Amino acid sequence: MIAVGLELPVRERTIELPDMIAYAGATWDWHRLHYDHEYLADRGLSRPVVDGQLFGALLAEQVLDWAGPGARLTALSFRFAGLVFAGETVRLTGTVTAVDGDTVTLDLRVEVTPDGRPAVAPAAATILLPPAATTTHAPAPAPA
């Protein structure tokens, strides 16, 4: 049963440079911040910066995978809190904050592990579950 306070399965993702190249290609965003070491050094950065918008995509998938087939994400908001660099691992967490019929609202967060510094916070999502899912839904296991 989905209730306020229910926590989503934690998801971790290591974002390496090939993942960033794939994301850049998939989004037609070739900003030098994500790969150009000379450009980075000129700005006092030692490693490529992960495209922050990727975290919106990761949060969306975390929520949808948890909600299961037939659910629809209707809103997602997030504020960037700090840079994440190539090779780092992010940890995605979420908690149900409201249930109104088939509509569930969640608080979400992305932080870098192991130091725990925030990458995205605050973040929130609203998801529309299939009818009756709020009473019968068992959280789907997170992908390995």
Place this chain on the structure above:
Amino acid sequence: MSLLTDELRAQVGREVVYTAPEELGAAAIRYFAQAIGAVNPAYTGSDPVAPPTLICETNSYAGLPRDADGYAGHGWHLDIPGTRLIRGGNAYEFHQPVRATDVLTVQWRLAAITERVTGGGVPMVVVTSVATYVNQHGDLLAVNTETLIHLGSAS
């Protein structure tokens, strides 16, 4: 000295519209899904739906050449001397699933420009834009409220 000039204030209300030259495409959907590590079967096959954030995160519809920074998407190109540009955040509304056969038209509107100071006393200009995504049928697909921050320097 204020970073926010009358010239900047006058930019509020600007709009620009882009229409993609072709359908979004099943391959683009599959590529994005793979890039973000999504394994949902809805994103592949003969009639896939797009991961919800794809259209808000892609620049493919804009048809713009890359700039000197390598960026190929929409921008207002505001001139605010002494600042550097960072992302503030996004608020997405998803109104209906996006399909491979959808042709995107995206209207960007500069909704607000405000000046603020960080907790550390650094001045900044916050630019809020709203992007509205529709398909070739005029169906509303998504709305993206985006915040960009032009961050100044500590005095």
